[in-house]
Amino acid sequence: MLNSINTNPGALLALQNLNATNTELSTTQGRINTGKKIANAKDNGAIWSMAKMQSASSQSLNAVKDSLQRGQSTIDVALAAGDTVTDLLMKMKEKALAASDTSLNTASLKALKSDFESLRDQIQKAADNATFNGISLANGKTAKLVFLANADGGSFTVNAQTLGLAGLGLSLTATFSTASDAKTMIAKITDALQTATNKLSSLGTSSVGLDTHLTFVGKLQDSLDAGVGNLVDADLAKESAKLQSLQTKQQLGVQALSIANQSPQTILSLFKG
Known part of the structure; x- marks a missing residue:
């Protein structure tokens, strides 16, 4: 050497x-x-790029979850209004049935008529006030609401169900003056009650669909986050x-x-x- x-x-x-x-x-x-084993593009450009794209998809799902949660709240408000409407209809039917008794005196008939009309007006108020963030699925002003369903901008549509008097086949002047009128009104209220329950059933189905999809989005986001972790952690x-x-x-x-x-x-x- x-x-x-x-x-x-x-x-x-x-x-x-x-x-x-x-x-x-x-x-x-x-x-x-x-x-992290890959903190920047210098560590491994291909894997870093892949992880960034997956992270972007995961983060964008936050907006989807927010939209779906707003949808849940909007439907919940409409369902609450629907419960109130059905309760009022049942009470209206009770009043109309009582008024159909021909043995009633005039004063009793007028009292029942007054109660009936008060209940009728409350139905419309319940439907008009069933709003969340200024939006309603019950007042008849909106045909449908569209919420985000995925990170690509896909949609989840919920059809509105009008729970006001017009949507139930009734009017602002629906009432009775005689026992005969009251008997006729019983059938109309029964039909309105059936219509209301059908509409509520449809809203309930939409609510379940939103709940299921929201759960899926949460699991998808967790899976994406775990996948990113496997790549870079x-x-x-x-x-x-x-x-x-x-x-x-x-x-x-x-x-x-x-x-x-x-x-x-x-x-x-x-x-x-």
């Missing part, structure tokens, strides 16, 4: 190995600090063990470089007399 004070192959080799160890150690420390247990190994290797590299740097010093002994 050439003994030279200008060139020290052993030190150069030790330095190369030490630099490689330091680079690997820096990478491991970066993974531990960030918790670091195995911290593995990186921790590797860190210990590299730190030891670094210390040995420093010692090896120190020993290699001492080699030229032996040449001095050749010149001592």
Whole structure:
């Protein structure tokens, strides 16, 4: 082996190995600090790009969930109004049935008529006030509502169900003045009650559909997040063990470089007399 004070192959080799160890150690420390094995495009461009696209899809599902949740609330308000409407219709039927009794005196008939009309007006008020965020599925002003269904802008449509008097086959002037009129009104209220329950059933089906789809979107988002984690997250247990190994290797590299740097010093002994 050439003994030279200008060139020290052993030190150069030790330095190369030490630099490689330091680079690997820096990478491991970066993974531990960030918790990711691929933190930017420099680490692995293809995987980083794939993970970013999946993350974007997952984040966009937040808007879908918000839309579906608004849909749930809108339907819930309409269903609450529907429950009120059916209760009022049952009471109206009770009043009309009582008024159909021909043995009633005029005062009693007028009292029942007044109660009937009050209940009728409450139906319309319930339908008109069944709004959420300014939107209603019960007042007849909206034919349908369209909510987001997926990250590509797909839609989930809910058909409105008018629960006001017009939607139930009644009018603002629906009433009775005689026992005969009251008897006729019983049939109309019965039909209105059947219509109301059918409309509520349709809203209930839409609500279940929204609930099911919202659950699916939540699971899809979780799966996407897990997939992104599999692509970019670091195995911290593995990186921790590797860190210990590299730190030891670094210390040995420093010692090896120190020993290699001492080699030229032996040449001095050749010149001592």
